[in-house]
Amino acid sequence: MQLLENISIxxxxxxxxxxxxxxxxxxxxxxxLKKIFQEPKVAGLxxxxxxxxxxxxxTADFNGVIFRMGIKGISVTKxxxxxxxxxxxxxxxxxxxxxxxxxxxxxxxxxxxxIPGMVGSCPIQNIGAYGVxxxxxxxxxxxxxxxxxxxVTLQNAECKFxxxxxxxxxxxxxxxxxxxxxFKLAHHxxxxxxxxxxxxxxxxxxxxxxxxxxxxxxxxxIRSRKIPDPFVIGNAGSFFKNPTVGADHYSRLKAEYxxxxxxxxxxxxxxxxxxxxxxxxxxxxxxKGDAGVHAYQALVLVNYGTATGHEIISLxxxxxxxxxxxxxVHLDMEVNII
Ligand code: EPU
Numbered sequence: 027m028q029l030l031e032n033i034s035i036x037x038x039x040x041x042x043x044x045x046x047x048x049x050x051x052x053x054x055x056x057x058x059l060k061k062i063f064q065e066p067k068v069a070g071l072x073x074x075x076x077x078x079x080x081x082x083x084x085t086a087d088f089n090g091v092i093f094r095m096g097i098k099g100i101s102v103t104k105x106x107x108x109x110x111x112x113x114x115x116x117x118x119x120x121x122x123x124x125x126x127x128x129x130x131x132x133x134x135x136x137x138x139x140x141i142p143g144m145v146g147s148c149p150i151q152n153i154g155a156y157g158v159x160x161x162x163x164x165x166x167x168x169x170x171x172x173x174x175x176x177x178v179t180l181q182n183a184e185c186k187f188x189x190x191x192x193x194x195x196x197x198x199x200x201x202x203x204x205x206x207x208x209f210k211l212a213h214h215x216x217x218x219x220x221x222x223x224x225x226x227x228x229x230x231x232x233x234x235x236x237x238x239x240x241x242x243x244x245x246x247x248i249r250s251r252k253i254p255d256p257f258v259i260g261n262a263g264s265f266f267k268n269p270t271v272g273a274d275h276y277s278r279l280k281a282e283y284x285x286x287x288x289x290x291x292x293x294x295x296x297x298x299x300x301x302x303x304x305x306x307x308x309x310x311x312x313x314k315g316d317a318g319v320h321a322y323q324a325l326v327l328v329n330y331g332t333a334t335g336h337e338i339i340s341l342x343x344x345x346x347x348x349x350x351x352x353x354x355v356h357l358d359m360e361v362n363i364i
Contacts, residue, residue: 027051027058029065035092039079040142042260043335045364047092054096054117056177059170059203062093073172074364075203077116077144081151081262082362085335095146097205100126105210111165113208116146120153128242133215134163136238137224139245142256142263146204150194151360152187156221156245161187165210169202177205190267190360217241223248252323260329261320265342266300266357279353300349300357301325307348317341339363 033050036042049068053059053075063073072090076082096117103111112132114123120143124135137158141148148160149167164187167180180202186193194202217236219225227244228236254261271279276296279286283306287299304310304324311321316333319341320326327338346357 027053027061029062029067029091033092035076035079035084035088038076038092038094039082039084039262040256040260041079041083041262041329041335041338042256042331043084043329043333043338045084045335046087048087048089049091051091051093052096053093054098056097056170056205059093059097059205060175062091063172063175072200075146077147078119078142080142080256081147081360082364083262083335083338084364085339086364088364095144095203097146102130102132108214109210109212111208112211113206114145115206116144116204118145119143120145120148124242127209127211128238131213131238132209132211133213133238134158134209134211135160136215136242137218137221137245139242140249145207149185149187149192149204149207151190151362152192154190155249156224157218159187159189160207160209161185161192163209163211165208167207168205170205171202173201195362253326254320254322254328259320260331260333261326262361264300264325264360265327266304266325266346267360268297268300269303269355269357270295270297271355272296275354279355283353298355303349303353303355303357304345307345307352309345309348312341314341319345335363 030050033047035047036044051062068091074092076092076094097115098117099115101113105111110132112127121140123145124139128136137156141153149164152159152161164182169178169180171178215238224244227248233240273294276288287302288296290296301324309319310324312319315337316330317337318328318330320328349355349357
């Protein structure tokens with residue numbers, strides 16, 4: 027393991043924004059991970075593990091140690107005729123892992139195809155798409171506890187998963203390094219096609235017999251059209267969360283804006299499509315310098331090349347203010363700001 031100094035982390039994040047790490051290392055084993063915490067040169071400095079760097083926006087240099095989790099490997103334990111436990115180590119690329127599961131006939135993650143990032147980061151923001159979240163299929167995680175130096179198991183319930191949320195964003199922030207994630211996947215798939223766009227896409231593809239492979243292909247087709255490829259235009263997927271409003275607020279909005287897009291929640295509240303709100307405020311396709319709002323999906327902020335973290339944040343602030351002034355709705359950022 028090499029501990030590098032003063033390294034640009036631009037290539038390690040999907041936003042592609044220039045910032046430096048005082049120290050940087052690639053970690054490919056648990057032994058290396060333990061060693062880095064004992065390294066005298068970095069004693070007292072903050073540590074930050076990164077995976078694919080797909081949900082972070084750097085607004086300043088990081089005066090600490092960034093280490094990229096590169097521990098690879100996939101293993102399977104058959105539970106019974108219906109389910110297997112499939113474990114992906116933290117450094118497996120997420121979509122390669124999904125592809126592996128689909129091609130080996132393990133069902134449950136196919137709707138989450140083509141999401142950038144690594145297996146080890148997927149629980150942090152409970153990645154989700156097209157009616158499925160990883161929380162639906164995660165059984166447990168193994169993590170390195172920086173406070174005790176032990177490797178421990180966290181069961182699904184202990185992670186307190188919510189919409190784009192988990193303990194790793196709150197009380198456990200900075201405490202654990204995720205080493206592996208174990209999913210309970212099905213041998214006989216239950217297909218999740220209730221999200222309209224999937225059914226439409228499958229029809230357009232001429233699919234008459236459903237399979238997890240067909241769902242993966244449909245999701246890849248939809249995502250490729252809507253969400254810019256971070257290798258081409260810097261971005262971190264949805265920049266904001268879809269906000270929730272109470273029933274009264276929703277009925278006032280619906281009366282004034284009949285085409286508003288919303289989903290009712292079991293709590294009686296409504297989740298609004300933030301992309302629609304932002305588009306209505308005229309931001310879709312907006313560009314100022316190299317910071318912009320994607321032309322096909324207003325929830326995605328983009329870096330056309332040399333935008334700074336501050337330029338992206340200042341655009342985000344302007345968007346939040348105009349959505350609030352128009353709809354009285356507060357948007358929360360989904361991306362981790364550093
Ligand atoms: N919409 C607009 N204008 C836009 C964008 C969207 O009117 O500019 C409308 C769409 O037409 C649709 C609705 O808003 O009726 C929802 O749009 P979409 O299906 O694209 O999903 P989303 O709510 O914008 C969420 C997730 C995505 C995930 C998709 C598909 C969040 C914050 N984002 O986006 O996740 O891929 O659903 O399930 O929940 C991510 O988190 O980074 C991410 C990409």
